[in-house]
Amino acid sequence: MDRDVRRKRHKSKYKRKRTSRLFTIGAVAIFLACAGVGAYFYHDYSHRVYSTCVVELGGDVKATDFLRDASKKAVFTPDTVITTEYAGTYKVGVVSEPFTYECNLEVDDTIAPELTVKDLTRTKEEIPGAKDFVEEVSDASGDVTVYFQTALSFDNYGKIPVEIVAEDGSGNKTVKNATLNLVEEYDIIPPVIEGQLDKIVYVGQSASFKSGVVVTDNVDSDIQVQVDSSHVDLNTPGEYTVIYTAEDSMGNMDLAEGKITVIEQLYTEDQVYALADEILADIIKPDMSDYDKAHAIYVWIQGNIGYSESTDRDDWLKGAYDGLxxxxxxxxxxxxxxxxxxxxxxxxxxxxxIIPTATRHHFWSVIDCGEGWRHFDCTPRHDKSFKGFYITDEDLMAYSNEHYRSHNYDREKYTYFN
Structure with missing residues (x-):
């Protein structure tokens, strides 16, 4: 009896040990299988997506930007909120079937603000701040601080160089130079537009409206003239009006009108220049200075062109062609x-x-051979003592005053000697 009991107990104990052993083996197998699968998926994860995607502030980002394989499709998880308006690092969920990944979106701000500045004129009673020099400033962050690079000194009147800094929240900076004109009192005198406001242009050619136009001012030295040529049709012969405007740093403005005459071109530059080149080939030598070349041209014209009356004075190419x-x-x-x-x-x-009168008109040139402007007038005069080559303005004006203002030109229009 006792022997049977002991045998049963031994069998039961053996079964329990065997069951425990099998359970342990199964658990280990399951653990190893899970670890293997986990290791596989971990390994596969790093080859499927980028853990971090970097984008510039305000830029666009797509779920597919996180995939290493550009041919795959992907979307963000519903709970992912995408924003690139603020710099920082954000968690995002990326779904690319059958997997879902957790990645980082890094928004960087590396671009400095765009800044445009202007010069100012002020009195000591109205000292400007840094923002007063700003015409326009912009940045993707929308958060820009404007300040002076260095503190300004207002001890002396005159033009003071200023450095304006625009800095965004990420520390990116743009520095621009401006000028503060510190005056004792405000300038109320407008600039003056003068020079060659009237021009003759050939049909179909471009027009240099600002050529020969000069702006002067009692304070500012670099004022740009603006031109409104919206009513000019360069493809149709006729007379058109252009409007010239100039504004100084205090807002004083001048306005002037010019006349643009558009004419048909009867002779081309190529035709005229071909005739000129034939003559130059005979009278110009390689070792001549500009002065010597100009003198040779003056002598040739005086000796080869005869004087006769003409009324056609609008087209210089025609005038040259007819003369040659x-x-x-x-x-x-x-x-x-x-x-x-x-x-x-x-x-x-x-x-x-000259300033034309009812009975008189006269044309000539000014030349610069490296010593400044000189007058160049080839037209023969009754006064045989007149020599029109390389004359200073002072000498020509003295001659003009003694000969019925023969060369009385408009100094506001022709500013070569002002």
């Missing part, structure tokens, strides 16, 4: 021939004319 082919003409032809030859010889030259 017919070998005669009035002062406009002399001027136009000189302009063609001087230009092709590489000598800087500009046009000039």
């Amino acid at each position: 082919t017919n070998r005669h003409g009035d002062c406009y032809n002399y001027f136009a021939v000189g302009k063609a030859l001087l230009t092709r010889a590489g000598i800087k030259n500009e046009d000039i004319e």
Whole structure:
């Protein structure tokens, strides 16, 4: 009896040990399987997505930006809120079937603000702050602080250099230079627009409206003239009005009108310059200075162009062509021939004319051979003592005053000698 009991107890104990052993083996197997699967998925995770995606402040970001395989599709999890308006690091959920990943979105701000500044004129009673110099400032963050780079000293009147700094919340900075003109009292005198406001342009060609136009002011030295040419049609012959405006740093403004005459082109520059080049080939030598070239041109015109009356004075190319082919003409032809030859010889030259009267008009050139402007007038005069080559303005004005104001030009229009 006791032996049977002991045998049963032994069998029961053996079964329990066997069951425990099997359970332990099964648990270990399950653990190893789970660990293997986990290791597999962990390994696969790092090859499927980027753990962190970096984007510039205000930039766009898509769920697919986190995938290493660009051909895969992805969306953000419903609870993911995407914003790139503020710098920082944000947790995002990315779903790319059949997996869901937790990644980081890093929003960086590395771009400095855009800043445009202006110069100011003020008295000591109205010292400006840094923001007063700002015309426009912008940044993706919308948070910009504007301040002076260094403290300003207002002890002396005059122009004071100023450095304006625009800094965003991430420390990105833009520095621009401006000028504070510190005055004892405000300037109320407007600038003055003068020079060659009237111009002749050929149909279909561009017009340099600002050429020869000068702005002067009692305080400011660098005022840009603005041109309203909206009513000018360069493709249709006719006379058109342009409006010139200039404004100084105190807001004083001047306005002037100019006349743009658009004419048909009867002769091309190529035609005129071909005739000029033939003449220059005979009279210009390689070792000549600009002065010598200009003198050779003056001598040739005086010796080869005869004087005759003409009324056609609107088209310098026609005037030059007629003068070079017919070998005669009035002062406009002399001027136009000189302009063609001087230009092709590489000598800087500009046009000039007297203030016209009911009975008199006259045209000539000014040239610069490296010593400043000089007058260049090839037209022969009854006074044989007159020599129109390389004359200073002082000498020509003295001659003009003694000869019925023969060269009385508008100094506000032609500012070469002002």
